[in-house]
Amino acid sequence: MRRAIVCIGNRLVAEDRAALEVYDLLRGQALPEGLELVEGGLAGLDLLPLLERGGRVVFVDQVRGFAAEDEVVVVDREEIVAAGSGHYGHEAGLPYLMAVLPAVCEGEMAEEVTLVGLEGRCSAQTIARAAAISLAIAEGGGPCSG
Amino acid sequence: MVRGIKEINIPINRAEGDLEVNVEVEEGVVREAWSVGTLYRGFEAMMQGRGALDGLVMTPRVCGICSITHLNAAAEALDRIAGVTPPDNACRLRNLALMAETVQSDVRQSVLMFMADFANSGAYGEHSLAAEARARFQPLEGRLAVEVIRESKRLVQVIAIIGGQWPHTSFMVPGGVTAIPDVAKLLQSRIIVEGFRSWYESAILGCSIERWQEIQSLADLDAWLAESERHREATVGFFLRFCREAGLDRLGRGPNRYLSYGNLPLPEETAVQGSDGRLLPAGYAVATTVLPFDPQQISEDVSHSWYEQGGGPRHPYVGATKPYASGQSGRLYSWVKAPRYGGEVVETGPLAEKVVAGDPLFVSLVENGGPNVMVRQLARLVRPAALLAPMTRWLEETASHAGDSFYRSVSGIPDGSGAGLLQAARGALGHWVTVQDEKIVSYQIITPTAWNGSPRDEKGRRGAWEEALIGTPLPDVNNPVQAGHVIRSFDPCLVCAVHCLTRGGGGSGRRRPR
Numbered sequence: 281m282r283r284a285i286v287c288i289g290n291r292l293v294a295e296d297r298a299a300l301e302v303y304d305l306l307r308g309q310a311l312p313e314g315l316e317l318v319e320g321g322l323a324g325l326d327l328l329p330l331l332e333r334g335g336r337v338v339f340v341d342q343v344r345g346f347a348a349e350d351e352v353v354v355v356d357r358e359e360i361v362a363a364g365s366g367h368y369g370h371e372a373g374l375p376y377l378m379a380v381l382p383a384v385c386e387g388e389m390a391e392e393v394t395l396v397g398l399e400g401r402c403s404a405q406t407i408a409r410a411a412a413i414s415l416a417i418a419e420g421g422g423p424c425s426g
Numbered sequence: 427m428v429r430g431i432k433e434i435n436i437p438i439n440r441a442e443g444d445l446e447v448n449v450e451v452e453e454g455v456v457r458e459a460w461s462v463g464t465l466y467r468g469f470e471a472m473m474q475g476r477g478a479l480d481g482l483v484m485t486p487r488v489c490g491i492c493s494i495t496h497l498n499a500a501a502e503a504l505d506r507i508a509g510v511t512p513p514d515n516a517c518r519l520r521n522l523a524l525m526a527e528t529v530q531s532d533v534r535q536s537v538l539m540f541m542a543d544f545a546n547s548g549a550y551g552e553h554s555l556a557a558e559a560r561a562r563f564q565p566l567e568g569r570l571a572v573e574v575i576r577e578s579k580r581l582v583q584v585i586a587i588i589g590g591q592w593p594h595t596s597f598m599v600p601g602g603v604t605a606i607p608d609v610a611k612l613l614q615s616r617i618i619v620e621g622f623r624s625w626y627e628s629a630i631l632g633c634s635i636e637r638w639q640e641i642q643s644l645a646d647l648d649a650w651l652a653e654s655e656r657h658r659e660a661t662v663g664f665f666l667r668f669c670r671e672a673g674l675d676r677l678g679r680g681p682n683r684y685l686s687y688g689n690l691p692l693p694e695e696t697a698v699q700g701s702d703g704r705l706l707p708a709g710y711a712v713a714t715t716v717l718p719f720d721p722q723q724i725s726e727d728v729s730h731s732w733y734e735q736g737g738g739p740r741h742p743y744v745g746a747t748k749p750y751a752s753g754q755s756g757r758l759y760s761w762v763k764a765p766r767y768g769g770e771v772v773e774t775g776p777l778a779e780k781v782v783a784g785d786p787l788f789v790s791l792v793e794n795g796g797p798n799v800m801v802r803q804l805a806r807l808v809r810p811a812a813l814l815a816p817m818t819r820w821l822e823e824t825a826s827h828a829g830d831s832f833y834r835s836v837s838g839i840p841d842g843s844g845a846g847l848l849q850a851a852r853g854a855l856g857h858w859v860t861v862q863d864e865k866i867v868s869y870q871i872i873t874p875t876a877w878n879g880s881p882r883d884e885k886g887r888r889g890a891w892e893e894a895l896i897g898t899p900l901p902d903v904n905n906p907v908q909a910g911h912v913i914r915s916f917d918p919c920l921v922c923a924v925h926c927l928t929r930g931g932g933g934s935g936r937r938r939p940r
Contacts, residue, residue, distance in 0.1 A: 292472065292487045322487065323593040325534070325575065326582045367542065367565050379566050384576040 281391075282335025283418045284316040286327065288374070289342055298398040298407060299340040305411045315418055327377060332387035336394075338418045339374060340410060343397030350402050352410045354417070355395040445879065445918055447891075449909060451900050456909065459888065459895035461879045463762035466732070470747040473869035478504065478839035478861045481869060482596045485857065488871065491919060492850050493594070494527040494585060496871075499846035499857040501598035506844025507861055508600045513831040514693035516602030518820040519588050521690045521705075522615075523597075524848075525817050526584040529622070529810040531851035531917075532776070533630065536807045537563065537574040537661070540914050544668055549907040555668050562664070570629065570661060577625045584615045602833035612825040616818055623814045632660025635811045643790040662807060669800035678799040678912035680894035681771045682792075684711040684778035685877065687719065687856065689849035690816075696823060698816045701783075705816060706849055709782035710767055714789045716782055720768075721847060724856070726872065727764040729884040730757060738884065739766060742858040742870035743843055764880040764889060765872050773797075773890040774853030774877045775916060776805035802915040839864060850874055852917045878916040891916050 287303035289296045303319050311317060320327050320339070331337060346353045355363075357378060364375025374395060381389060396414045398406065433450050450458035469488055473481060481500035486493035498520055505512065512520070544550060544559035545568065553559070562570040582592065589595030590605025597605040607615070623635070631638050633656065641650050647666075650657055657663045669675055688708030692700050701707045708719035725739035734748035751758070772778075777797060780788035791801045843860040853874030860867045880889030888896070891913050900906050 290487055292469075292484060293467070319594060321593045322489070322493065324491070326579065326593065328575070328579050329582070380572070380575055383566070383572045384579070386576065 281420075282316070282333055283312075283314065283338075283420075284318060284330060284335065285338045285340060285414050285418050286318045286320040286330055287340045288320040288322075288327075290322055294401070296342050298342055298402040298410070301402070301407045302340045302396075302398070302411045302414065305407060306415070309411075312415075312419055315415075324373065325377060325380075328381065328384065329387075331377070331381050331390045331393065332385050333390070334388035335390060336392040336418060336420070337390045338414050339393070339395045340414050341374060341395060341397060343395075343399055346397055347399040349400035350406050351399045352406060352413060353397045353399065354413065355397055357393045360393070360395050447895070447909065447913060449895060449900075449906075451903060454899055454901055456895050456898040456900060459892045460759055461762070461881060461889055461892050463760045463879065466749050466751075466761045468747060468749065469871060470869050473866050476866050478507075478864050478866060479599070480866065481857065481859065482599060485871070486594065486596065488873075489919060491531055492527060492852065492855075494523045494589075495848065495850035495855055496857070497596060497598050498524050499848055499850075499855050499871075500859075501600060502846030502848065503844040503857045503859040504600035504839060504846075506846070507839055507842045507859065508836045508844075509840075510601045510834050510836055512602040513834055514695055515824055515827055515830050515832045516598075516834075517691055517693045518696075518824045519603050519605075519607075519832070520598055522817055522820055522824075523585050523588045523595075525690070525813045526581045526588075526619075528851040529813055529817075530578045530581040532806050532809050533574050533578050533626070535851075535914075535917050536665075536803065537570050538565070539917075540803055540806075540911075541661075541665065542571070543907050543910055543914070546905070546907050548902065548905045550672065553668070553671060555664070555671065558664070559668060562661075573625075573629060577622060577629075580618050581622060584618050587611045587615050599833075599836075600839065601836040602831070604833070606832050607824075609825045609828050612821050612828070616821040616825075619814060619817050619821065623818070626810055626814065628660070630661045630807065631811065632656045632658075632663055635815060638808065638811050642786040644787075644794045645790075647787065647791075662804070665804065665807060666800070669803075674803075674911055675795060675798050675800040677898055677908060678797075678802065678891075678894040678915055679897075680773050680797055680802075680890050682713050682797055683767075683770055683772040684709075684781045685719075685767050685772040685774045685854050686710075686778045686782040687847040687849055687854045688782075693820075693823070695827075696820070698819050706779055707783055708847075710772070711778070711781045714781060714792055716784060721845060723768040724872070725766050725769070726870075727766055727883040729764070730881040731760050731763050732758050733763065739769070742845075742856065742872060743860065743868070745858075745870050747870070760881040762876050762880055763872075764883045765877050766883055769885075771880075771883070771887050771890055771893065772877060773802075773894075773916065774849075774874050775802070776809045776853075777802045778853060779809070779849055780805050799911050799915040806917065852919050853877060873919070875916075875919050879913075879918055891918075 287299040289299040291297045291300040360374050361378045394417050446462040448460045449456045485496040485500045488496050541563045545564045550556045562568045586592035587607050589597040597603050688704045688706050690705035709716045726745050727739040732751040734750040839861050841862050846857040856872045858870040878890045894912050898908050
């Protein structure tokens with residue numbers, strides 16, 4: 281099964297860089313063979329192709345209102361879609377992407393999509409935990425209790 | 427007598443996480459407007475002291491929608507400082523990436539952001555085209571809303587092929603480009619562009635690009651609309667009919683002054699025609715009278731912005747970005763500065779490009795009731811018609827000159843100043859850079875939205891869309907869709923930096939650049 285971890289955010293904005301710190305941490309590790317690690321950055325709707333190749337996709341992104349500051353949460357596909365307004369904008373993020381995917385997918389739709397969310401400013405320990413959870417989910421272990 | 431003045435804040439959803447527009451409404455009409463950028467980004471401060479080339483990596487992160495444009499502006503500024511002109515192939519590839527980004531943005535903004543409001547039942551339940559508008563543009567469901575995503579996402583492949591990497595390519599460097607696509611990839615890109623063109627002609631124009639370009643005046647446009655069912659039912663025809671019945675051809679006049687930096691430099695050897703060495707000429711227009719563009723006429727005024735005060739408007743080479751949000755509560759109201767050209771308020775964007783280029787149709791439309799929301803948005807919706815054929819030609823030319831150079835050697839960035847000025851999807855974008863000892867001494871960016879969404883200046887003159895909002899009827903202040911039309915016709919882009927999933931809906935909240 282194809283597996284990918286896609287980290288989203290802007291490393292030049294303090295409130296939005298946690299997922300890219302996860303990316304940096306993972307990039308410095310020896311990853312399991314075949315696992316794709318992507319810096320999704322600000323690509324928004326242009327991330328669609330990553331969801332049209334089947335397999336399991338783990339997004340890592342900043343979240344707001346899901347948990348206490350400096351915590352990691354795991355959000356499933358339905359909850360991601362529910363967090364959206366259904367409107368497209370320059371700020372369109374994962375909810376819009378997930379909501380529109382079934383209608384526009386031209387390849388093989390990702391079978392499993394999970395979001396590893398980072399709430400607020402995150403410590404190095406939280407970044408490391410998010411990286412470990414992302415890897416565990418990507419490798420099929422499901423969210424660890426971490 | 428107490429007049430019924432109501433102050434409301436209009437959330438500009440589908441445009442901004444950090445843009446607010448406050449308006450004063452009297453008897454159902456906007457009498458005053460203030461455009462408020464609510465987040466300081468400070469890219470200029472971030473750049474100081476960094477390596478001369480760092481702008482190539484950092485400034486594309488200003489914006490997720492138009493990162494190629496920022497890369498292009500950063501590279502052009504360094505070209506100027508280094509005194510180098512990129513070879514023809516580099517010129518073509520830079521142009522192609524920027525054009526792909528622009529075309530994608532134009533169709534997405536038009537259908538997913540602007541025309542999504544046509545499906546607003548509260549505002550347009552009585553419109554004779556309401557049911558069809560919902561069938562086409564309802565978010566996530568409308569057939570065109572879905573189709574435009576499916577078609578426009580293929581253009582990213584062109585950027586990825588040309589950029590050699592996606593996302594976050596930094597393939598433009600002073601002297602040229604670093605990624606050299608092979609001929610097979612160039613031909614693949616041509617197939618993508620031609621496929622998009624076929625869809626664009628069928629679904630958006632309802633005719634061939636050549637037929638569309640025969641339209642030279644308002645009378646021609648009306649004749650084209652009456653000519654066939656296909657013209658009326660395709661997106662442009664539907665857009666015109668909907669706008670006219672809704673009165674969008676009478677809303678959102680704005681300053682009626684236009685600025686275009688010009689863009690898309692022509693290779694020395696090319697079959698593509700332009701003027702002054704570019705596909706899009708530079709210029710400043712007062713109504714439809716076009717004057718030469720003089721970069722020295724650009725200044726930034728901070729008299730109503732949360733920056734250190736004093737010294738009056740400054741050219742970006744000598745400007746500063748020093749946040750100072752204390753005191754003067756009420757007079758200062760935005761983190762956006764107020765750019766001015768020759769001291770005047772101007773608008774920029776596709777309509778400005780058309781007027782400055784002397785496009786006969788848009789000159790005619792401006793002279794016959796324009797500028798307005800309909801004309802401004804039409805310019806964006808049909809801009810790809812002028813870009814798709816040159817894209818195909820430049821892909822062919824690059825493939826046929828694949829053995830030629832893509833880069834002229836630049837051994838280092840000398841001390842000096844340079845500006846990268848070009849037309850982004852949303853209008854005039856400028857990067858002004860000064861380098862000393864291979865370090866950035868100053869870096870000033872003026873985005874298109876700073877021009878269009880500026881606050882007032884030292885003379886108290888409103889910014890472009892602040893001005894355009896005056897007189898806008900708001901029959902329902904709880905559903906101020908008319909004000910949204912005015913602002914969205916400028917295609918604001920203050921966001922594109924921070925985004926996160928927010929529990930409870932309402933979308934995500936990326937924050938604005940700058």
